[in-house]
Structure formats: C-alpha cells, structure tokens
Amino acid sequence: MATYQNELSELVYELNSSTSTTKLERSASLDSLLILAADQRASDILLVLGSPVILRIRGELNLGTGKILSSDDLRRMLLPLLSAAQLKELEDNRAVDFCFAHNSAGRFRANVHYQRGTLAASIRLLPAQIPTIESLHLPPVLSRLMERRQGLVLLTGPTGCGKTSTMAAFVDFINARRREHIVTIEDPVEYQHTNKKSILEQIEVGYDTPSFAQAVRAVLRQNPNVILIGEMRDSETMAAALTAAETGHLVLSSLHTNDASQTMSRIVDSFPASNQSQIRQQLSLALLAVIAQQLVPGLDQAGLYPAVEIMVATLAVKNLVRHGHDHLLRSQISTGKAEGMMTMDQSLAELVQSRRISRDTALAHCYHPDELRSYLP
Incomplete structure (x- = not known):
C-alpha cells in the first residue's frame, strides 16, 4: 500500500x-x-x-x-x-x-x-476477459436457469454489486453453448462479446437507439432468442420486457432493488393502479427467477465474493405474485432449497462456512442478524 x-x-x-x-x-x-x-x-x-x-x-x-x-x-x-x-x-x-x-x-x-x-x-x-459464472463464484443453480429458453430473469442489487458482470457471464454461458440470436441493449456497452455458437448484437442506448423502451419494442421484430435489457428504468420498458418474455424469448434484465419482494413491488408500483392487476398476471406468467446480489469482502485480501438471494418462480411463488402477497415470498425462498432457492442470510452463512468471508463481515451485510446467527455454528 x-x-x-x-x-x-x-x-x-x-x-x-x-x-x-x-x-x-x-x-x-x-x-x-x-x-x-x-x-x-x-x-x-x-x-x-x-x-x-x-x-x-x-x-x-x-x-x-x-x-x-x-x-x-x-x-x-x-x-x-x-x-x-x-x-x-x-x-x-x-x-x-x-x-x-x-x-x-x-x-x-x-x-x-x-x-x-x-x-x-x-x-x-x-475486466479484459468476459467473466464466467464459475469465475464469479456464483451458485451452480444459475447455470441451470440459463438453460431455459423462455421467461424473465431479473438481477437486482445496489450500484456496484456486480450486476453487469453477472449478466455478461449469463450471456457468455448461452453464447458458448447454444445456437441463438442474442441481442443486448445497454447504456453503455461495457463487455464486448464475440460470436461463439450464437450470433450477438449489442445495441447502445444513446448511440444505436434513443431509449431502452424503443429498443425493446424494435428488437421483437429482429428475430431474437435471448434479449438482455441492461436496466428497466421505466414502466414502458418493463411492459415491453414482460411482453417479450411472454412471447417465447428469454429476457435478462436488472433493477436497483434489494430483494425479490421489493422487486415485485417496484415493478407493479411503476404502473397506474388500474393496470396493476394485469401486470401482476403477466409477471406471474413470465417470471423465471429473481436474483438479488451484493459483493462482500473476502478473508485475507481474497477479493470480493457475491452473496445472493435466489427466488425461482415455482407455482407457489407465481401464485403469491399474482395475488399481491409479496410479503410472503421470503418464506417461500427460505424453504425452497430443493428448487435452488436461498435467502441472502443463507448465502452469507454458506460463505462463512466455506471460509471465504468472516462471521463479522457476514453480520455487517445481512438483513436479518438473528436468522443469520441461527445458520452459523
């Protein structure tokens, strides 16, 4: 130093x-x-x-x-x-x-x-190299999500939590394994992908298109299989993303929210009250998963590790979203380990148990300290 x-x-x-x-x-x-x-x-x-x-x-x-x-x-x-x-x-x-x-x-x-x-x-x-799911130390269940062909995957978390790197890893996973037409819409384009098995187009807001919303509407006429929307900033972009996910596309996007419950509420509250029931219906049908991420300092100068909350859209989760019971989603996540789900506190506990982060660091970054302590020896 x-x-x-x-x-x-x-x-x-x-x-x-x-x-x-x-x-x-x-x-x-x-x-x-x-x-x-x-x-x-x-x-x-x-x-x-x-x-x-x-x-x-x-x-x-x-x-x-x-x-x-x-x-x-x-x-x-x-x-x-x-x-x-x-x-x-x-x-x-x-x-x-x-x-x-x-x-x-x-x-x-x-x-x-x-x-x-x-x-x-x-x-x-x-980074000079496109990161992989493995190099970012992300859970293997995320690889299985990227094998899906249709639906909406949302990556959430505060600024600087690694969302862009994670989405780049998702795109690279598909690019290396499937023959797809992938279109990314970003502001700005950060990671520059090259074609592997897939054909990739990267559209930059402000340079190739005036807005996210207009680009998402236009991309549906460009025969894509996978669409990445760098950020859903307004209701128009959200509505277009939901439509794309409902009509046979895999859609990846991000929001600045801390967990799955906040994410559902943020999307629905972006629309007028008269439209919210319809949006909940669309969301329940289109949603594949919500991944909330934060970066946590590792032990002994080991870098940063991602702690993640993963909510997979099971039938029970879809039903809660459809009926507006967002406050009950966390209980579904905490008991959904068999489906690949985990809460943020469970993820932090796993990082402590694998000796990647300290107990004190986990407690400083958790949302429910008492629950986290219950997972730790």
Missing part, C-alpha cells in the same frame, strides 16, 4: 504541475492513473474537486496523497475523453455515461457529471 500511495502522489503532483494547452489531449497523468489503477486491481477511480485521486480497492476507498484536484485539473483529464456528441449530452443533461479504451490498461466505464458547478467523474475498470 505504501508503494501505491507513493506512485499516486507522484502522478497527482505531475497532474497539478503540468501546464494546460489550447488543444486538449489526454494527459500523461491520466494515462498513468489508468495504468496504476489496473495494476492495483482497483474497481473504481473517483475524481472530485477538492480531493486527491481516490481508488476503490476491494470495496474500500483509498485516498492518494499530494495536491488536491482543481477544476482545471479535472477539465484537462476528463474533457479529452468525450466525443462531440458526449460533450453536448454533458452540457445538456449535466451528466454523461460512456466507455473508453486504453492501450495498456484496458476498457473503462465512466460517468462524468457536475457537482458544485464543477466536473467530477467515477471511472470503473472493466
């Missing part, structure tokens, strides 16, 4: 001492920062006015030493990354999402935005 702090201090000093030019070019200090972040296996870089450069490593923020970033520093680092269209979006919407590549450090996803009237950014490092 001392070496990291020294290197970060040197590149921040280089950034602050460099002179600006009339022609904006990507600064050597930004290149150095991207390479350093990749070498340190950081997940994110945060660039904020009034703070040194910050790296997130194993889920924890690590502040660099040296001079703090100024407004000019941030402009010099960030503006050369933007195309003319992205710069216009930044000025119009005060924020822009995009991906970019670096010859040595790999691919990155960035969000450049304004705060306190100045530029700021969050830059995420994207």
